[in-house]
Amino acid sequence: xxxxxxxxxxxxxxxxxxxxxxxxxxxxxxxxxxxxxxxxxxxxxxxxxxxxxxxxxxxxxxxxxxxxxxxxxxxxxxxxxxxxxxxxxxxxxxxxxxxxxxxxxxxxxxxxxxxxxxxxxxxxxxxxxxxxxxxxxxxxxx
Numbered sequence: 074x075x076x077x078x079x080x081x082x083x084x085x086x087x088x089x090x091x092x093x094x095x096x097x098x099x100x101x102x103x104x105x106x107x108x109x110x111x112x113x114x115x116x117x118x119x120x121x122x123x124x125x126x127x128x129x130x131x132x133x134x135x136x137x138x139x140x141x142x143x144x145x146x147x148x149x150x151x152x153x154x155x156x157x158x159x160x161x162x163x164x165x166x167x168x169x170x171x172x173x174x175x176x177x178x179x180x181x182x183x184x185x186x187x188x189x190x191x192x193x194x195x196x197x198x199x200x201x202x203x204x205x206x207x208x209x210x211x212x213x214x215x
Contacts, residue, residue: 106131156211168203175199 106127107113113123113131145163152161152168163169179195180187186195 102135105135155208163200166203166207168200168207171203172196172200175202 103115107115109126109131111123111126113119113127119127149162152163152166153159155161156166173196175195175198176192178199179191183191
């Protein structure tokens with residue numbers, strides 16, 4: 074078998090796998106939107122309660138979970154490339170702990186700023202601070 078044939082076969086296998094995984098993702102999304110304490114049939118007209126449940130609760134939760142999962146995947150992949158370590162991950166490297174430390178510091182140092190926005194900003198600042206420390210340590214030690 075020639076190299077080009079092997080490459081094409083491998084690419085076809087990956088395309089097929091990606092299509093199957095995308096189908097599973099769409100199926101799980103529809104399942105999440107339908108199943109709950111109140112089952113919502115996607116093939117029948119919706120009542121006002123079902124419509125409100127779907128558009129005000131379930132769909133925003135689904136989109137938030139997808140966005141957070143994508144952000145976590147992106148952060149892990151970028152850390153692996155940046156640090157040159159395939160095992161690098163925010164929880165292992167202490168970046169998640171830095172975010173927690175930032176939130177705890179704002180809670181005790183500035184209790185008036187302990188709002189949801191303040192916690193979010195403190196968490197981001199703590200994570201960025203620990204990331205800068207990590208990157209500087211990785212650059213200086215080789």
